[in-house]
Amino acid sequence: VVRIAGGGNHMMALTRTGKIYSWGSNKQCQLGHSGVDPEVPQEVIFRNTSLPSTTERAPISVIATHIACGEQHSLCITQGGLLWTWGQNSDAQLGLSTLKKADSKTVAGSSSSSFSSVVDRPVCLNNKIDNSDNDDGNILQSSSDNRFVAIDAGVRHTLALTTGGKVWMWGRFNARMGAPYHHNGSAPKEIPLVERISYICSGSFHCLALGAVSGKVYGWGRSNWGQCGILGEADKPYRIDSIPKVAYQISAG
Secondary structure (H helix, E strand, O other): OOEEEEOOOEEEEEOOOOOEEEEEOOOOOOOOOOOOOOOOOEEOOEEOOOOOOOOOOOEEOOOEEEEEEOOOEEEEEEOOOEEEEEEEOOOOOOOOOOOOOOOOEOOOOOOOOOOOOEEEEEEEHHHHOOOOOOHHHOOOOOOHHHOEEEEEEOOOEEEEEEOOOOEEEEEEEOHHHOHHHOEEEEEEEEOOOOOOEEEEEEOOOEEEEEEOOOOOEEEEEOOOOOOOOOOOOEEEEEEOOOOOOOOOOOOOO
């Protein structure tokens, strides 16, 4: 195992060969498999989601390079920068606004939403990304600088970093995530940062980014305990200048 990730009540592990195993709660299909014997790690199975939903989708072989868990949704990046998502989609945190019935379902206790409730299998976002809100959603695979290299997730949002050092978000963008980003939707929104970013991480309702050149840390979102470097709501990325040294890694809870 080379990487691990944890959500609200589920876990994922990435092996050296690019396989993903998940275990724990599967109430929102966040495990990406049947969830039988939830305490036993089982392999996440990928299928060709570019095929029509009426077609039998045989398992395909992928090599995952990065994994992340939100509270009740899961994500991974595979070789070539493809991004896959599954689990809870109540606020379009999977990057999907509408899905065919073969790709989504409603589970007991799901809140009412204009988005598909849950996705019970990995769906390749590069095939399904919704860009109906505006052209910002049309970023996937448009150039080599827009391939995804890192991901993280909060309670109802997803954070992604591209090879060009840009940061994108989708899902629940409300006052908790900064006033300029009032948005509940699946189209990715670029976060306005003043320099190229080398590392990202997400807490439940706030996010951090690390400047690739300066080594400075930027924070935005809920900051009621000062977790973004200011007290109150960080309505835009704030540089946390009180960190006296150059940072090399960041983490958020």
